[in-house]
Amino acid sequence: AQSVTQPDIHITVSEGASLELRCNYSYGATPYLFWYVQSPGQGLQLLLKYFSGDTLVQGIKGFEAEFKRSQSSFNLRKPSVHWSDAAEYFCAVGAEAGKSTFGDGTTLTVKP
Amino acid sequence: DGGITQSPKYLFRKEGQNVTLSCEQNLNHDAMYWYRQDPGQGLRLIYYSQIVNDFQKGDIAEGYSVSREKKESFPLTVTSAQKNPTAFYLCASRKIAGGPSEQYFGPGTRLTVT
Numbered sequence: 001a002q003s004v005t006q007p008d009i010h011i012t013v014s015e016g017a018s019l020e021l022r023c024n025y026s027y028g029a030t031p032y033l034f035w036y037v038q039s040p041g042q043g044l045q046l047l048l049k050y051f052s053g054d055t056l057v058q059g060i061k062g063f064e065a066e067f068k069r070s071q072s073s074f075n076l077r078k079p080s081v082h083w084s085d086a087a088e089y090f091c092a093v094g095a096e097a098g099k100s101t102f103g104d105g106t107t108l109t110v111k112p
Numbered sequence: 113d114g115g116i117t118q119s120p121k122y123l124f125r126k127e128g129q130n131v132t133l134s135c136e137q138n139l140n141h142d143a144m145y146w147y148r149q150d151p152g153q154g155l156r157l158i159y160y161s162q163i164v165n166d167f168q169k170g171d172i173a174e175g176y177s178v179s180r181e182k183k184e185s186f187p188l189t190v191t192s193a194q195k196n197p198t199a200f201y202l203c204a205s206r207k208i209a210g211g212p213s214e215q216y217f218g219p220g221t222r223l224t225v226t
Contacts, residue, residue: 045217046214046215090154090155098160098162104154
């Protein structure tokens with residue numbers, strides 16, 4: 001069975017500082033990996049995805065993520081955080097059958 | 113604009129009543145999904161459908177029912193058998209043909225049952 005762990009429930013960073021959100025997955029085959037962002041009371045928006053190829057993927061809003069098979073990780077990074085990045089972030093692993101499993105999310109707070 | 117519509121945004125019901133949440137997509141996606149979101153628990157899959165007139169249970173299907181009579185529509189009924197129905201419900205869709213793809217999400221419906 002596939003599973004996703006986001007070890008950090010809540011992270012606080014100062015505006016302009018760098019950010020890394022951790023994601024570890026468990027899946028038997030080559031995973032399809034996603035990061036989504038959710039603002040309060042809204043749906044989820046895709047930030048980036050990894051299916052195959054280059055293990056460093058670029059997404060929207062200046063985010064990037066690196067797939068590390070040896071560590072079963074897909075950490076999300078941003079070099080300089082903006083106040084508008086405050087939101088909840090979800091990592092997800094998908095399967096061929098179309099079912100995705102989501103982590104419990106990491107809430108990001110940005111200090112001015 | 114293509115997208116997913118969920119209505120209403122907020123829904124209030126009395127305990128013991130069934131309630132149906134609407135989900136419509138004009139993305140021409142084959143697969144549609146319903147998730148339940150509770151604070152601190154991420155998204156849990158209720159039901160999903162990959163083709164019209166067919167659907168499968170997810171991880172927490174008890175107390176819920178769905179139908180898929182049209183490709184564009186995937187309504188979710190929360191029945192009186194659902195023990196804790198108050199939650200935020202998200203609908204999503206995904207293109208199946210052409211390899212792996214991401215899910216597109218609607219804006220959600222917040223259901224409160226008292």
